[in-house]
Amino acid sequence: MTEQSKALVLFSGGQDSATCLAWALERFAWVxxxxxxxxxxxAVELDCRARFAAGVRSRFAEWASRLQGDxxxxxxxxxxxGETALTGDVEIAMGRNGLPTTFVPGRNILFFTAxxxxxxxxxxxxxxxxxxxxxxxxxxxxxDDTLKAVQVALNLGFDTRFVIETPLMWLDKAxxxxxxxxxxxxxxxxxxxxxxxxxxxxxxSKRHDWGYGCGDCPACDLRAKxxxxxxxxxx
Numbered sequence: 001m002t003e004q005s006k007a008l009v010l011f012s013g014g015q016d017s018a019t020c021l022a023w024a025l026e027r028f029a030w031v032x033x034x035x036x037x038x039x040x041x042x043a044v045e046l047d048c049r050a051r052f053a054a055g056v057r058s059r060f061a062e063w064a065s066r067l068q069g070d071x072x073x074x075x076x077x078x079x080x081x082g083e084t085a086l087t088g089d090v091e092i093a094m095g096r097n098g099l100p101t102t103f104v105p106g107r108n109i110l111f112f113t114a115x116x117x118x119x120x121x122x123x124x125x126x127x128x129x130x131x132x133x134x135x136x137x138x139x140x141x142x143x144d145d146t147l148k149a150v151q152v153a154l155n156l157g158f159d160t161r162f163v164i165e166t167p168l169m170w171l172d173k174a175x176x177x178x179x180x181x182x183x184x185x186x187x188x189x190x191x192x193x194x195x196x197x198x199x200x201x202x203x204x205s206k207r208h209d210w211g212y213g214c215g216d217c218p219a220c221d222l223r224a225k226x227x228x229x230x231x232x233x234x235x
Contacts, residue, residue: 006030007126007165008119010111011070013045015211015223016130016168018052018196019176022183023167024128025056025063032122034071034115038107039079039087042202046072052195059187069122073114078107086200092217100137100218102200108141109150116154116162128165135172135226137218144169173226174233198223 007024011017011033024031035049049070057064079087085101095101108131115127131142140146144166151164168176180188192211197204199213199220206215210227213220 004125006122006124007032007128008115008122008124009033009128010115010130011035011049012130013048013052013196014130014198015173015192015196016132016176016198018192019180019183020128020130020165020167021052021056022063022180022188024126024165025060025066026183028126029066030068030124031066032069032071032124033067034073034118036073036075036111036114038075038077038104041086041088042197042200044202044204045197048195048197052191055191055195059191060184071118073118075110075114078104078110081106092200099139102137102218103139106141108139108146112147112150112154112164116158119162120158120160125161126163126165128167130168131166132168132171132176134170135174135222137222172229173222174229177226177230178233 005028007028009017009021009024009031011021012035021033035046037043037046053067053070056067083090084104085092086104090101093101112127119127131147133143136142147164147166151162154162171179177189180192194211197212200217201214203214204212206212208215208224210224213223
């Protein structure tokens with residue numbers, strides 16, 4: 001198996017990364033996943049990872065044979081560098097810098113650095129992430145320019161040729177739901193609804209049409225509005 005036929009998906013357990021996992025399974029012969037424990041307030045997302053992967057294996061026979069190893073990396077240094085609304089008891093609000101307090105400085109840069117280190121040892125060239133700058137919370141490390149720069153830095157630093165894939169970069173949340181349907185039909189949409197987690201508060205006590213969450217944090221708001229637009233779109 002060549003390096004170009006293998007991918008490592010940054011899989012948090014959320015809607016976007018789950019959709020990207022399906023996208024990768026449709027395109028690559030060998031797919032591994034990586035998740036990160038960094039003291040996140042919504043650590044329940046890590047529990048969703050195994051359930052979603054199990055659902056993929058049981059419902060999609062062709063993808064099951066392609067879904068290989070999983071890695072969970074401790075990046076608690078992120079919380080040690082300073083608390084945010086995603087890593088501590090901080091109010092979810094807009095900060096003075098114009099960014100929401102859920103912004104975790106350097107998070108995606110560290111994620112891709114760690115993922116590249118794992119991929120390097122595993123002989124994997126493609127790194128797949130669910131970052132998007134079309135329908136998102138404004139995080140600067142989700143921008144296309146940021147990730148292109150990260151790719152250049154990784155390729156120089158590892159003296160290799162990684163490719164950072166961001167299939168959702170120019171999609172809004174409604175289009176992300178539609179992509180899931182295009183990739184795996186109703187079965188995949190239902191799996192995303194039931195076994196992924198986006199809520200920043202880590203609340204899985206409330207079930208909505210679009211999945212579980214508090215219903216009023218920015219992540220729930222984006223997911224709910226995207227679901228409503230997706231449901232209203234003609235088919």
